[in-house]
Amino acid sequence: MTTESLMTKPESAARVAPSVLTGIGAFTAVGLYVLVSSASLGLWTSLGPGPGLFPFAMGGVLVSMSALWLVQELRRPSAAAEGIDRGVVISVVVSLVVLALLMDLLGFQLSMFLFLLYHLKLRGQRTWLSSLIIALAGSVGAFYAFNYGLNVALPVSAFTPLNLIGF
């Protein structure tokens, strides 16, 4: 946040960071979509303000603010962001997606066990022993604690053979 005032030297005034442009574009697109679709929801009916009125106003705010932001950026571009560690993002997001996909199939215990093992052993490079203990506690342990201690049912496996042996 503090970088903006440092970056206002005249020589850097030429370019807007691509990520910022993408962002502005995306917000404008969302805003336009909302404007169009909320108009069709009905802004005003014989019974009073319609379901589209409020979203319509928000779509308007989104579009106009994106435009203003673009103007601001053109006059005085902000610094490019620090950037992200793609490796971290990909491994966390992909592992979560896989976990979510497998959870209903393999059941909470197996899928969470594998998930934790991946994060502890492969990514975190912990010892086998501590990885196994924690992964077991977090999967099988958590399952029993939630199911029986708290009445919170975590998913069980959809496959009968797995299901029968307790997953």
Add this chain to the structure above:
Amino acid sequence: MDTLNELLGGFAAAMTWQNLIFAFLGCLLGTIIGVLPGVGPVAGVALLIPLTLNLDPTGSIIMLCAIFYGTQYGGTITSVLLNTPGEASSAITTIDGYAMTKLGRAGAALTLAAVGSFVGGTVATIGLVAAAKPLGELGLLVGPPEFFALMVVGISLLVALAGKSMVKALISGALGLLISMVGIDPVAGAPRFTFGMDRLLDGVSFVAVIVGVFGLSEILSYRKNSKTPLVHAPGMRSLLPSRTEWRRSAPAMARGTGVGFGLGLIPGMTGSVSSLLSYAAEKKFSRFRNELGKGAVEGVAGPETANNAHANAALIPLFTLGIPASPTIAVLMGAFLQQGLTPGPALFTEHSDIAWAIIASLFIGNVLLLLLNVPLVGLWTSILRVPTPILTALILLFMVIGAYTINFDVFDVFVMIGFGLLGLALRNLDIPLAPMVLTLVLGPLMERSLRESLEISQGDFSIFTSRPISAVLIGLGVLIICSPLLKVRKPKALTEDPEA
């Protein structure tokens, strides 16, 4: 004097050994349940109700109140330590609470949260004792137009504080409002922005969004090769707040009490609105507003005080009008009904002994919360000594369970992942997240009150300016938005606010 006597009588009835033990157990169980993901205060209280059914009315309600305080505080613990709010009302605490944790001040944050809860709860209960009736009537003055005007004030507070990046704050706010509109239109019933997905008819669940936007995006933005660890475990000495931290928290707690108490009186207002508006108030009025978001004690003390003040003030409409103002209060009301007590003004005339015992037990519950939790702060923070990779894995585990258990559906896990990515993008574009969270909560309330107001006035927008309270509030909102704009006219050197 009469009131005082009756209150003392209430204390005498509540302070039996048995009741104290119930209250203590309730606090402890509540805190543990609150720490666990997927069980918020409402579910937590509901889960433990069977435990209380066989007690006498006083004992059972004392225990329930204690459970409720405990679950709320438990939610704060995970917000501060793991960046994963257990429920909506402690969502905003994650911003500065977790930032404090990263600075090694987790202990101080938790202690201040407990003290703030105590202060807010106690002051609100005093209000209940001293002036329940007039205060209850005061809450009724807030009709739909005033409700809407209050929401406008709240949003303008958050927008204004963004200073020069007001544009970004507005984008963030509009996004939050749009997300809150996904699902069935709460007035006319038409599905909006559901893209034909049945799972979206019920809207996007708030907890999944919050966990994604704050918790997951934080993990995603962590850089593997960075030298700084995820968090610093606090040493023994830093468990307690420093003298400066105490001094800075005091005004924040005072403001939080005011915000929470005032809003708690209004039927239909939820505790999360109080904590969010208290945060917004800190952003606007605190002397250290520029530090908010980077681990300022005000960002923890204010909201945590506000939500407890709110929770206790919300009992005022229940006692004076019989209106349960929030879901948790409704659960309490259920317990009243089970015991054959109908909440409302008749409670004080027909069962005044029980009514006063309950009020006394609210005081006791607040004290116990403080006595129980401050010594435990050290134990809770010890979780931070866990090495980063293990902690990350455990946080992810917590988040997945938390998201899944909202509806017992994997869908919410995907929602959380999606919002984690959105949160990451917004962070990278330097767009503040707080306005989005605020509008996400305020959105439905704001839309409903706008439409109700326009139905009252039959389409005439002047209803917002012709009624005195809403006119003043709307004026205040405009003033708040305009005040930073006026500053821009000053010489350039002055506008270089380090925050912008």
Add this chain to the structure above:
Amino acid sequence: MKTRSRIGTALAAATLIALTGCGANAGAKTASADDFPKKGKSIDLVVAFSSGGAVDTAARLMQPILEKELGTNVEVINKPGAGGQIGYTQLTSAKPDGYTIGATGSPSVVVSPLDPARGAKYTRDTFQPLGRQVIDPTVIAVQPDSPYKTLKDLLDAAKANPKSMTASTTGLQTGEHFALAQIQEGTGAEFAPVHFSEGASQATTAFLGKHVDILVANVSDVTDLTKQGKARVLGVMTSERAPSLPEVPTFKESGYDLEAGTARGYSAPAGLPEAVTKKLEAAIQKAIEDPTVKEKMSALGLQTSYLSGDDYKQFWAGQEEDFKKVLPLVQKKD
């Protein structure tokens, strides 16, 4: 440092393992009717209106009896909004395994699927009715300081100046909205409806704060208000006077032949296994007819009027026919 982190890890793991102590065998079997409800698995009771209204109160009163009968936790969950539609959507999209049941009230549950503009995802056939609990007649009330002392005064004034007074409903196309439309149709008196789509507690709050002039509600909503002198009820829309409001004349007595009310019961999503339906129906009947529940209900102005699941189903179908005819009165005109 290293030992410390070990201790922390061990602590975390130990807690989780310790918590597991209470369970012996994995409860991984798929739900079958015989072991319904599984001990320790909560049943959600979805209430489609906010807390504090009659629907919510009735459900909370039944909760302990249901828990006793079914031998497991029953949690009342409020899902207010859109005059009940949000809660009904949640109920019908739940798995039909008996672990989700809900309070259903007509006309809201009957009418919302009939109007295509609402885009409701359910119809009458997606519910499995389990039992009807009460019929709660509609009443019309004014502020205690209102100049109108009789129903005739009020309706004549509303006829002379259409839309000069605001009247609360609990949402578009709910019982109160229909009642207003029936009054307009039958007497020519027109009020400006304000829809408090979260339920009766919001409508009552707004009325108490004098933000709306007329409270259109059910008998149960105004019983306590009348006792406190906070509302003056001018008429009950039934053929007989309500036991909890013996002084209030019916519409018929005042010369208007209009009847309206809300019928409330409990339903599950359709497709429930036969045995589960039987169990739930029996437990709900027990709870509805429980003497203490009945007594508490009538203290709130609610007259118990039980119908079994099958009868409730027929009643529902009859209501659907009736409301189809009057639906155009409360539909939006573009």
